[in-house]
Amino acid sequence: MDDFIAARAQMAMSLGFHIIFACVGMVMPFLMAFSHWKYLKTGNEIYKGLTKAWSKGVAILFATGAVSGTMLSFELGLLWPEFMKHAGPIFGMPFSLEGTAFFIEAIALGFFLYGWNKFNKWFHWFCGLLVGISGLASGVLVVAANSWMNSPSGFDFIDGQYLNIDPIQAMLNDAWFPQALHMTVAAFCATGFAVAGVHAYLIIKKKNVEFHTKAFRIAVAFALIGAFGAPLSGDIAAKSVAERQPIKLAAMEAHFETEKGAPFVLGGIPNEETGEVKYALKIPKLLSFLATNDFNAEVKGLHDFPRDEWPPVAVVHYAFQIMIFFGMVMMAIGGVYLIAFFFKKEWLTKHWFLKTFVVAIPFGYIALEAGWTVTEVGRQPWIIYGIMRTADAVTPMPGIQYSFYFFTAVFVSLSLIIIFLLKRQIQMVPKLYDPTDPNYQTKSKKS
Template identity: 40%
Template sequence: MVQAAAVLTDVAVFSHVETLSLAADVTRASALSTDLARAQTAISLAFHICFAVFGVGMPWLLLFVEGRWVRTRDPVWLALTRKWSKAFAVLFAVGAVSGTALSFEFGLLWPAFMARYGGVLGLSFTLEGFAFFTEAIFIGMYLYGWKRLSPRAHWMTLWPIAIAGTMSTLFIITANAWMNTPGHITEVDGKVVSAEPFAPFLAATAPHQLVHMLLAALMCTGGIVAGVYAVGLLRGRRDAYHQRGLRVGLTVLLVCAPLQLVVGDIAARVVGEKQPIKLAAMEGIGHTQTHAPLTIGGIYDEETGEVRHGIEIPNLLSLMEGFSADHEITGLSAVPPEERPDARQVHLAFNVMVGLGCALIAFAGATGIAVWRRRRRGERPLLPTGRPWLWAAVASGPASVAAMMAGWEVTEGGRQPWIVYGRMRVDEAVTTTEGMPVIFTGTVLLYLGLAVALVLILRRMATGGPVLGGAIAETTTTPDIPDARPAPAGQPAPAPEASARPDASALPEQSALPGGSARSEASGFDALTTEPPGRPGAGRPGAGRAGQEGDAR
């Protein structure tokens, strides 16, 4: 009996140890799945957002530059339009691929989240899909309509593209805003039993998040465009093409940067009211207090609940949040440790975002003052031309993108450990499917392949012109699509074009492109092949063909 009891005891102990070991393995596997799912989602979002901002901002810039060409028929504006339209098409294609992969990841990596709240967010996701397809349809019309549509009709196709891109941002941002400040639903035993159809659009953080993101998209687009043309100017290409490209990009960036400061201040106040723990992580406030200081820089110390090596401005945070030094700021200690975000990471990202934003605003102010002074003195061009200023313009593009990425880290990292703030934790929503390392590796390889292909394509496009030694020596081209409209009865059909590129040797030798005086009477987009005033024929092959083709059409 004693021996039997001993054997049973050993078996029980062994079984208990095995159970504990199995539970530990499951816990480690669950933690690994959560970490990999978060990492994969972060990589996917970071990759996709870099292209999404161009899908929002670039159509509005194209509307302006092509509108200027339609009005003036200045070939410089047409050269900018064609170059930007090709770049936009490539960026849109890559963004469509990454966005499609991202849409599948929500269901694959976060099935519990989609099972519970998919119905709440379904309207936003569905409308975003409609906006995407609308944008894609009109992009096809825009790209293949160069020789099929009149200039004004071609320009008009940009309006649905720009509006649809902006609406896509609206629908996605409202979904994210609802995750930050959920409401307008009823849950019973962990199940949503009723929800208002427009619940995401009613989220408290939706308005300022939308404006904040739209301004960020315009800043990133304008900054990158300005940086590209600033590099050209640094290489000695001081012609109208590069000067106007720089001017358009910088104007967008420098107008949006000060507005972003105002919107960001309003957004921080709403976050302090609706998500006080996120604000505490952003500002590094460990303990609830009045007369809270604003700390610039530094590293948050979790043990002491204070920011080390930062610059403190007494009372300023309370004044900014509540317009009174007596306003109370909730600290991280107000919630259990397991419900706190990573304050060190969030505080760092917040300071990067604010620091880069302030640098861009300072650059905007300095540029505005310089333009004002040059205008008073009658100097041309109005924009500064010194190399230090051009290098600052080059840096403005990457700085805008880095600030945007840091802002998303604040938004998402500050909500942790919740996927839906106060309702569902991240570890409750993650998939339990095995094989996460394989899925993660495949996703990373996909994005690496897309990135390499994109770099190669853009480099090839960048080296393909326009090259301006005086006028356009090489222009961007579109597919040689024949005119779809038949010639009127009794008239011969127009001769096919021998080449989409004009002969560089026949172009005028001057320091800038011909202006509004060099207007083409041809239909379509043949202004680049039109002879400048005083140079009829000039030995160019096919001289006079533009007018003949216009009559035939």
């Protein structure tokens, strides 16, 4: 394997793995805090059991995310030294702030896990909420660093030198808000659907139905925020991309020729050599409207840009289509849930209804990975858009393929361990937190 490809593959694999735990860390603590709040308001022991069950899952995934995030930090320096040499002083601020947020999250999580019956109940609840706030802050700050790579600012690039550095301007670049908003909404959608699906499965298996029904409804509420917020945040992000990275937008839509009233392409197989997209469904003028709010506006095509600056069109286009498809499916599922909740209560206990959420467990994360692929691959061949090419940033050290194999083995091992731990935790839930168990109160106090 070529060292450059190996370095990119290792980074892609590491990011693809870590992003799942980052998103869980951004959202799962809020589910936990909401359940805890319900317990404090109602005194219902089921909510207390649910809070403890979710907190154990948060702890497992937090530990894993810490490992994968630390590995990523080292990989940036080991695989892309030329990038870090110049970019580190510019966008180091969000990374340093992210480290602070991470430590706050770790301390708050420790307080929450071991603070039952030791702290004031509302301070204890606030510790759980703080886990979510600091986790969300961590995610936003990391995205701010990534968005700088898509919209570099906060410095002057003169004769190959990075001068007049302003780290605040670099952190608050033009892309950070659209990317951070869309990422946050996607995290709520993906995590909400995944958690709801797990509890729907356990309801179908008739394991502690009341417990899992309450958990399912809380998770779905968070999932709906993401499902219906994603199109709005996606529209903001798409308009930002159209303004800052028109070549990425063209690749997303496999849009080869500049035209006014450009159509929105659904599906299709792009051919970079001929500039054609076969078997696509085209919606007239919609791309122009989505990019500019004007149905007749001009949208630049790929042929307006140098060929050596094109990203891999097929990869970006397919990833964009996958993201849209699963996003629309989750919106549809959310719509069905609202119909059931307000008008068709009997649907809420039907197996077909619950199985829909079980099937949807991976949908949010598939869309999330596809969206991240659009963001990262769509920026190629640049590691710093318009300034530094990815090929110029890679380490000259040979043998990177062995590092790729090693890190892949580590991440696969971590995945298997996580699956084992979460499966065991899910299996323990009805035993530890079943309020129909006469020993439940004793167990609850001990835990």
